[in-house]
Amino acid sequence: MSGQEYSLLFKINSPADMKGLSVQELKTLSHEVREYMVDVISKVGGHFGAGLGTVELAVALHYVFNTPEDKIVWDVGHQAYPHKILTGRRDKLHTIRQFNGISGFLKRSESEYDVFGAGHASTALSAALGIATARDYDEKDYKVVAIIGDGAMTGGMAYEAMNNAGLLKKNIIVVLNDNRMSIAPNVWAISNYFNEIIASKHFNKFKSNVWELTGKLDTFGDRIRKITARLEGGIKSIITPGMLFEALGFRYFGPFNGHNIPQLVKMFTEVKDLSGPILIHTITQKGKGYTPAENDGQNLHGVTPFDKITGIAVKKKDAPPAFTKIFGNALVEIAKKNSKVIGITAAMPDGTGLNILQKEMPDRFYDVGIAEQHAVTFAAGMATEGYTPVAAIYSTFLQRAFDQLIHDVAIQKLPVVFVLDRGGLVGADGPTHHGTFDLAYLRLIPGMVIMAPKDEQELRDMLYTATEYRKGPIALRYPRGNAIGIPLRDTFEKIEIGKAEVVRRGGDVALLAIGNMVMHSLKAADILQQNGILAEVVNARFVKPLDEEMLRDIAGRFTHVITVEDNTIVGGFGSAVSEYFMQNRFNNVNLYMHGIPDRFIDHGKPSELHEQIGIDPEGIARIVAAHFSDKKSQKEKAVKLVSK
Numbered sequence: 311m312s313g314q315e316y317s318l319l320f321k322i323n324s325p326a327d328m329k330g331l332s333v334q335e336l337k338t339l340s341h342e343v344r345e346y347m348v349d350v351i352s353k354v355g356g357h358f359g360a361g362l363g364t365v366e367l368a369v370a371l372h373y374v375f376n377t378p379e380d381k382i383v384w385d386v387g388h389q390a391y392p393h394k395i396l397t398g399r400r401d402k403l404h405t406i407r408q409f410n411g412i413s414g415f416l417k418r419s420e421s422e423y424d425v426f427g428a429g430h431a432s433t434a435l436s437a438a439l440g441i442a443t444a445r446d447y448d449e450k451d452y453k454v455v456a457i458i459g460d461g462a463m464t465g466g467m468a469y470e471a472m473n474n475a476g477l478l479k480k481n482i483i484v485v486l487n488d489n490r491m492s493i494a495p496n497v498w499a500i501s502n503y504f505n506e507i508i509a510s511k512h513f514n515k516f517k518s519n520v521w522e523l524t525g526k527l528d529t530f531g532d533r534i535r536k537i538t539a540r541l542e543g544g545i546k547s548i549i550t551p552g553m554l555f556e557a558l559g560f561r562y563f564g565p566f567n568g569h570n571i572p573q574l575v576k577m578f579t580e581v582k583d584l585s586g587p588i589l590i591h592t593i594t595q596k597g598k599g600y601t602p603a604e605n606d607g608q609n610l611h612g613v614t615p616f617d618k619i620t621g622i623a624v625k626k627k628d629a630p631p632a633f634t635k636i637f638g639n640a641l642v643e644i645a646k647k648n649s650k651v652i653g654i655t656a657a658m659p660d661g662t663g664l665n666i667l668q669k670e671m672p673d674r675f676y677d678v679g680i681a682e683q684h685a686v687t688f689a690a691g692m693a694t695e696g697y698t699p700v701a702a703i704y705s706t707f708l709q710r711a712f713d714q715l716i717h718d719v720a721i722q723k724l725p726v727v728f729v730l731d732r733g734g735l736v737g738a739d740g741p742t743h744h745g746t747f748d749l750a751y752l753r754l755i756p757g758m759v760i761m762a763p764k765d766e767q768e769l770r771d772m773l774y775t776a777t778e779y780r781k782g783p784i785a786l787r788y789p790r791g792n793a794i795g796i797p798l799r800d801t802f803e804k805i806e807i808g809k810a811e812v813v814r815r816g817g818d819v820a821l822l823a824i825g826n827m828v829m830h831s832l833k834a835a836d837i838l839q840q841n842g843i844l845a846e847v848v849n850a851r852f853v854k855p856l857d858e859e860m861l862r863d864i865a866g867r868f869t870h871v872i873t874v875e876d877n878t879i880v881g882g883f884g885s886a887v888s889e890y891f892m893q894n895r896f897n898n899v900n901l902y903m904h905g906i907p908d909r910f911i912d913h914g915k916p917s918e919l920h921e922q923i924g925i926d927p928e929g930i931a932r933i934v935a936a937h938f939s940d941k942k943s944q945k946e947k948a949v950k951l952v953s954k
Contacts (some may be wrong), residue, residue, distance in 0.1 A: 476559015
């Protein structure tokens with residue numbers, strides 16, 4: 311994109327280029343960063359609203375602090391697009407979240423300015439405190455700043471870090487980026503007046519001098535100290551919401567207008583040399599400066615390409631509904647018939663499809679915030695009283711509640727239903743969001759039933775089966791994206807637990823597939839047939855328990871067996887099948903486990919990533935042909951040797 315329409319932005323190739331700008335020029339730069347984001351993201355898509363709200367924060371932080379020597383830690387990456395633009399990645403923004411492009415999140419290998427990789431919320435404070443502690447060991451004096459959104463403050467990890475920071479009293483600055491819409495401008499005006507006094511160097515120098523002097527005055531000095539503390543604390547307790555942070559050991563300043571560049575620059579300059587933990591509370595507007603995003607911050611949080619003028623997404627060709635929507639509608643149907651079914655999510659009602667239940671039956675819906683651990687144990691508590699909680703959580707986010715899965719649910723054999731959206735490779739969000747470990751981490755939990763549907767009808771039936779299952783925890787996972795497009799029944803059918811189905815007969819090689827890999831395997835079988843190899847395709851349905859009757863039958867009829875999954879092959883579905891064959895001494899079976907290799911997969915469209923690692927239909931066919939041909943040639947060589 312040409313820089314001719316921007317007077318300043320294309321002169322800024324690193325934060326060092328900002329140092330000579332005036333505060334008025336910083337306003338211009340902020341406007342241009344925002345315009346550039348709208349220009350680029352409207353064409354390529356990406357996380358949008360949160361970044362529009364942090365433009366002035368990013369500009370002021372890089373202006374005041376000496377980055378990258380000073381460390382700025384962003385929580386998640388949704389809010390860090392302006393940071394990327396200002397730190398040498400402006401010209402690559404059009405590649406964001408695309409195959410071989412820059413990441414949509416912070417990534418240490420991408421830039422020295424990305425201090426800590428961020429994909430899940432509520433981590434910035436812990437990371438920043440760790441960095442500050444390491445700094446003190448090394449006897450260095452750089453600044454450490456963490457930026458965390460108010461949504462991430464619903465996560466318990468943030469408070470654990472704040473409590474520890476207050477105890478350690480490390481020099482650390484936390485910026486609370488609060489994009490609530492309810493704070494009125496007149497509140498800012500009053501609080502800013504007092505906070506500028508409290509933050510000023512003169513006030514703090516005076517306070518330090520008074521503190522040292524009164525320390526020598528015995529009882530009278532203690533009385534003066536108490537009055538001084540009450541004066542400052544009393545002002546803050548009346549006009550600010552900062553008492554909680556003060557109680558945790560932070561000095562609180564705010565709330566400030568997070569879009570007022572002169573004020574931000576002044577505030578960061580005043581506090582950066584203060585000692586101990588500091589919290590600066592800024593009020594920002596999600597989608598700031600772009601009217602459609604200001605009016606609809608939720609839907610324009612993460613976007614596909616859209617019309618720059620209207621904010622309306624570019625219309626795609628008619629496609630089947632997403633698996634997420636299929637689940638959401640099915641849960642409402644089930645909940646209307648079963649009064650014990652409850653929906654629970656961790657800050658992702660739209661992303662998981664539970665917004666449909668929220669709208670239709672709000673009294674049966676709970677959003678607990680970014681608190682997956684709490685969500686799981688909350689569900690466990692409901693299950694003890696005879697309810698059927700359906701905890702809908704992204705596969706990658708449920709990892710955060712692994713302890714609760716075992717200790718609070720599985721040990722007690724509680725019938726909690728776990729619905730894992732975004733199973734497998736999710737695409738543009740990359741390794742922090744790929745759901746590539748769930749089959750493995752769930753499989754090792756005793757008593758856990760694990761299902762994965764091949765299509766949308768099977769998803770509906772599996773959900774119904776799960777809500778009727780009372781023997782313990784049960785999980786079903788499905789991929790991101792559109793369903794297959796098959797006609798749906800109005801009714802539900804219960805699936806026998808641990809029962810697979812043969813979806814295509816063949817005589818040369820058996821493909822045992824799970825979830826969306828069933829359809830890929832069927833297409834692979836078509837390719838193989840054209841090359842003279844007849845593949846049998848089995849829809850495993852269950853990773854745990856396995857269909858042992860099916861496996862014995864397969865072992866009796868085939869010597870060549872391939873498992874296919876969009877999960878890591880380490881401990882996943884293929885591992886389960888391998889363990890069964892080994893433990894039952896089916897030594898005649900030549901098994902090959904095909905899935906996601908033992909490494910983190912970068913971002914890109916799912917189709918691109920499937921092709922890259924060979925779990926697309928063509929890749930599966932190549933693996934099968936190579937495995938089958940190799941084993942067949944080995945067998946033929948052995949026969950010839952014996953005959954000689």
